[in-house]
Amino acid sequence: MLEWMVIFLIIALIAGALGFSGIAGAATGIVRILFVVFLILFVISLIQRIL
Numbered sequence: 001m002l003e004w005m006v007i008f009l010i011i012a013l014i015a016g017a018l019g020f021s022g023i024a025g026a027a028t029g030i031v032r033i034l035f036v037v038f039l040i041l042f043v044i045s046l047i048q049r050i051l
Contacts, residue, residue: 005034 012027 002038005031005038008034 008027008030012024012031015021015024015027
């Protein structure tokens with residue numbers, strides 16, 4: 001999941017640099033969603049490790 005987040009972040013950065021605002025916006029939205037999901041799964045795994 002972390003790899004997909006990095007891939008879409010790179011796509012968003014490249015698209016933003018080249019001026020493709022629609023693609024950059026969509027890729028940025030996907031990166032945000034994947035980041036939140038990754039963060040939630042990370043917190044859950046930390047809680048399970050403690051318990």
